[in-house]
Amino acid sequence: MKTLLELALVLAAAAALLSVYRLIKGPEAFSRAVALDVLTLITMPMMAGLALWVRRSIYLDVALVYAVLSFLGVMALARYADRGV
Amino acid sequence: MNVDILTLMNLVDLLICLVVLVSAIGVAVHRNLLAAVVFAGVASLAVSYLFLRLAAPDVAMTEAAIGAGLSTVIFLIAVRKTRETEDGS
Numbered sequence: 158m159k160t161l162l163e164l165a166l167v168l169a170a171a172a173a174l175l176s177v178y179r180l181i182k183g184p185e186a187f188s189r190a191v192a193l194d195v196l197t198l199i200t201m202p203m204m205a206g207l208a209l210w211v212r213r214s215i216y217l218d219v220a221l222v223y224a225v226l227s228f229l230g231v232m233a234l235a236r237y238a239d240r241g242v
Numbered sequence: 243m244n245v246d247i248l249t250l251m252n253l254v255d256l257l258i259c260l261v262v263l264v265s266a267i268g269v270a271v272h273r274n275l276l277a278a279v280v281f282a283g284v285a286s287l288a289v290s291y292l293f294l295r296l297a298a299p300d301v302a303m304t305e306a307a308i309g310a311g312l313s314t315v316i317f318l319i320a321v322r323k324t325r326e327t328e329d330g331s
Contacts, residue, residue, distance in 0.1 A: 163250035170257035177261055180284060181268065186276035193280050193287075196261075197310075200291055203254075207294060210251070219294055219302045223287075226311030230283055233315045237276075237322065 159210065166206050173199045190234040197227040255295055261288040273328050279317045286310055 173196055180192040201220050208216035261284065268281035286309025293302035 160250070163254075166254045167250050167257075170254045173261055174257055177264055177284075180281070181264065183277075186274055186280060189277050189280040193283050196284055196287055200287055203291060204294055207291075211297075213299075215299045216294060219290070219299050219306060222303050223290065223306040223310060226307055227283075227287070229311045230314035233318050234280070237318050 162206055162210050166203055166210070169199055169203045169206070173203075187234070187238050190231060190238075193234075194227075194231045197223070197231070251295075255292070258288050258291055258295075262292070275321045275325075275328060276318075279314060279321065282317070283310060283314050286313070 176192050176195045176199065180189055180196070183189040183192060201224050204216060204220035204223065208214065208220070265281045265284040265288065269278050269285065272278045272281065286305060290302045290305040290309065293299075293305055
């Protein structure tokens with residue numbers, strides 16, 4: 158069970174690297190914003206898996222707070238793309 | 243003290259550290275300030291995961307609140323009120 162969780166975390170980190178490729182390569186700033194959103198979506202399950210790995214439920218709260226606040230950041234970027242903050 | 247280096251969790255930490263390094267270089271290099279703001283958000287995200295990995299959930303939560311939520315929005319407002327690209331000096 159623990160090895161399976163570690164393998165899942167390694168695969169999620171590899172997926173984060175793939176999205177970092179889009180972050181570097183992205184032709185304009187807003188494709189980079191999409192890469193930021195994808196990285197958030199990858200890191201949240203990594204935090205939840207870490208909570209399961211160390212068996213401490215306080216780590217889930219961090220993932221929750223991060224989900225809400227990064228949504229705020231990406232929403233601000235999208236509003237900037239539309240008509241400026 | 244016998245510390246095992248090559249575990250799977252250390253591989254995950256190494257990959258996340260690579261993300262931090264790449265995004266920090268991106269913040270330093272890019273002339274487009276909007277892209278630099280996005281790179282700073284990614285660096286804050288990865289550092290927050292590393293804080294969590296180092297068994298400091300309160301620091302990770304503060305980093306998530308300040309780095310991802312607050313500073314991205316404030317930097318965006320600042321970029322909008324000034325100009326979008328940095329002059330090559």
